[in-house]
Structures are given as structure tokens and as C-alpha cells.
Amino acid sequence: MNFPPNYLVDPFADPQKAADFFHQYLKEQETQEKTLHYLTHIEDVDIEADFKPHTAVDMTIFPVHEIVYNPRRFKTISVLVVDRSMPRIDGLDFCRTFQTSSAQKLLMTATPMQKEAIQAFNEGVIHHFIEKNELSFFDDLNEAIHCLQQDYFNSLTQSAMDHLNTRPHRCFKDAKFIELFYALIEKQAFVEYYLIDYSGSYLLFTKEGEPALLAVKSEEDMQNDYQLAEDNGAAKTVIQALKTREKLLFLFSPKDYARSE
Numbered sequence: 713m714n715f716p717p718n719y720l721v722d723p724f725a726d727p728q729k730a731a732d733f734f735h736q737y738l739k740e741q742e743t744q745e746k747t748l749h750y751l752t753h754i755e756d757v758d759i760e761a762d763f764k765p766h767t768a769v770d771m772t773i774f775p776v777h778e779i780v781y782n783p784r785r786f787k788t789i790s791v792l793v794v795d796r797s798m799p800r801i802d803g804l805d806f807c808r809t810f811q812t813s814s815a816q817k818l819l820m821t822a823t824p825m826q827k828e829a830i831q832a833f834n835e836g837v838i839h840h841f842i843e844k845n846e847l848s849f850f851d852d853l854n855e856a857i858h859c860l861q862q863d864y865f866n867s868l869t870q871s872a873m874d875h876l877n878t879r880p881h882r883c884f885k886d887a888k889f890i891e892l893f894y895a896l897i898e899k900q901a902f903v904e905y906y907l908i909d910y911s912g913s914y915l916l917f918t919k920e921g922e923p924a925l926l927a928v929k930s931e932e933d934m935q936n937d938y939q940l941a942e943d944n945g946a947a948k949t950v951i952q953a954l955k956t957r958e959k960l961l962f963l964f965s966p967k968d969y970a971r972s973e
Contacts, residue, residue: 716854720786720903720919727798727806734810737789776906776915785904789815790864791857794838796821796829804828807837814867816860820844820853839863883912883928893926900924927960937961 715721724730779785792815796803807817819841821829829841840856842849866873873884883889889912897905897916902924904917912928929937938954941961953959 727801738813776908791816791818791860793818796825804832811837816864818856818860
């Protein structure tokens with residue numbers, strides 16, 4: 713099968729080896745626990761408790777640093793793609809074995825078995841199914857995997873995102889931002905992305921490990937940065953660039969934030 717370059721795939725021809733591999737994985741879900749801890753850290757940040765509600769130092773880098781330098785993060789399994797017709801085991805029985813797992817189950821099935829696939833979907837045994845004889849099979853498969861990856865991530869992060877969305881200037885549910893974000897992911901073939909501040913900035917990585925930063929600030933944040941630079945005697949070129957929104961202001965630590973009152 714041909715998968716997009718930003719998909720990390722571990723194929724198995726033997727269903728028993730696949731089952732053994734996934735059983736072992738479920739015993740070692742260290743990466744998922746660390747990811748949830750990192751998201752909880754962002755959720756617990758009380759921006760309003762700080763006397764500076766909008767600063768140039770608002771990123772959560774150190775918890776992310778621990779994750780991105782942990783090679784075990786690539787072992788996190790978000791989607792199981794299972795063929796209904798496998799040697800020695802029925803695909804639905806395979807999915808039932810791991811029904812309580814948070815990994816999304818995608819079943820590839822033949823048209824005569826569609827009724828059983830629908831029933832399995834309604835029972836929560838699988839999350840999606842695709843008919844193998846469709847001409848658009850490969851396109852449908854890749855699209856379904858993409859959607860299920862997002863469903864998996866959303867299921868893990870929903871409580872944190874609900875909390876973040878209650879704060880002002882959030883872009884997480886902005887349709888234009890979401891469209892731009894996923895267009896960027898596809899164009900640059902990013903395989904990882906991490907939320908690093910409360911306003912919606914992300915640290916992204918390609919398959920080769922090349923990092924990139926998507927910096928997101930509200931108009932109010934931008935005006936605050938401009939005022940900060942002006943109040944502290946920054947160079948005129950810096951002040952002008954901030955005023956025209958050509959550059960962003962980032963400071964290394966809160967110690968560097970010394971806005972004049």
C-alpha cells in the first residue's frame with residue numbers, strides 16, 4: 713500500500729505477530745501518559761493569575777523538550793488498519809480483542825460483509841470501515857486514517873482543549889485557522905506538532921526531525937509587544953517592524969520582561 717510520507721506505518725503480514733506486538737505495546741504506554749501530562753501542564757497554566765495577562769514569554773518548551781527527545785513517542789499507535797479476511801483470524805475478532813484500547817480501528821472489508829461491518833461500527837468494535845473493491849479505495853483509506861488520527865488525538869486532549877477554549881483569543885475552533893494549519897501540515901509534510909502556548913502556537917517536526925515554529929498571536933498581543941518595545945527603548949527598526957506586524961517579539965525568560973509602568 714502507498715501511504716503519504718507523513719504517515720509512520722508498521723505493517724504486519726501475520727495477524728498473530730500484529731496481535732502480540734499490540735499486546736506488548738499496551739503494556740508500555742509510557743509515551744501517551746507523558747503526552748497527557750504535558751497537555752495537563754498547559755491546561756493548568758493560570759494566565760489570569762499573572763499580573764501580565766499578555767506577555768512575550770508564554771511558551772511551554774521544557775515539557776515538550778522531554779517528549780521530542782524521547783524516541784518511544786514514535787511507538788504511539790493511533791490507528792489499527794485491519795483486513796476482515798486474514799489468515800487464521802477474522803478481522804472483526806481481531807478488533808474485538810482490542811476493543812477497550814483507545815487506538816482507532818479501521819476495517820477493510822468486502823461488499824458482501826458490509827452489513828456485519830455496520831453492526832460492528834454501531835457496537836463500537838470498529839470506528840470506520842472501507843470496502844476493498846471500491847475504485848477510490850486507496851484515497852478513501854488515506855482520508856480515513858487521517859480523520860481517525862485526529863479522532864484519536866481529540867479523544868486524549870478534549871478536556872484540555874475545552875479548558876483552553878474558555879480563554880479569550882483562542883483560535884482552536886476558528887475554521888480559517890484550522891484550514892491554514894492542516895494545509896501547512898500537508899504542504900511541509902510535518903509528522904508531529906505540539907501546542908506550546910495558550911494562544912495557539914505550535915512546534916512542528918518533519919519526518920527527518922527538522923523543527924519549525926508556527927507562532928500565533930492575537931492583535932491585542934501584537935499591540936502589547938509593540939508597546940513593550942517602545943516603553944523599554946528598543947531600536948527604532950524593531951519598534952517599526954512590530955508596529956507594521958512584520959516581526960514578532962519573543963523573550964527568553966520572564967526575567968527579560970521588564971515593561972515600564
